[in-house]
Amino acid sequence: MAKAVFYHAGCKVCVSAEQMVLDNLDPSKAAVEIVHLGEQRNRIAEAEGAGVQSVPALVIDGNVFHINFGASLEDVKKG
């Protein structure tokens, strides 16, 4: 089972990408954790360490997939 984390910051782009991920990822293949970096600011460093540069981003087994472009991680840091 792959470990997947979907990082977002609540932006419009993020919400549609989150819905796509939740609607279409196979729960028997990947367990997805949703992290709202605007609310869980303590996890911004974790996202950065995983290689996330913008949100929304899906990290699956260490591979980072930036989806469309909602905001840069620098902007998320500024809050």
Add this chain to the structure above:
Amino acid sequence: MAKAVFYHAGCKVCVSAEQMVLDNLDPSKAAVEIVHLGEQRNRIAEAEGAGVQSVPALVIDGNVFHINFGASLEDVKKG
């Protein structure tokens, strides 16, 4: 069942995104067609019409999700 088309052009970024899509999308939720725009150049206009601006991109039920950034569609057109 959602209709999904994964457009790519064979670049390194495309290959890892394609693998992620194939490994993790739920086949009972979305039927994914893989289109290599470098080989199926006749489908570039279709991708553009769907709103694809760069590859790789996943189009699900008309929603476009650009994944990371492999190449712009303009570059794909130039071949």
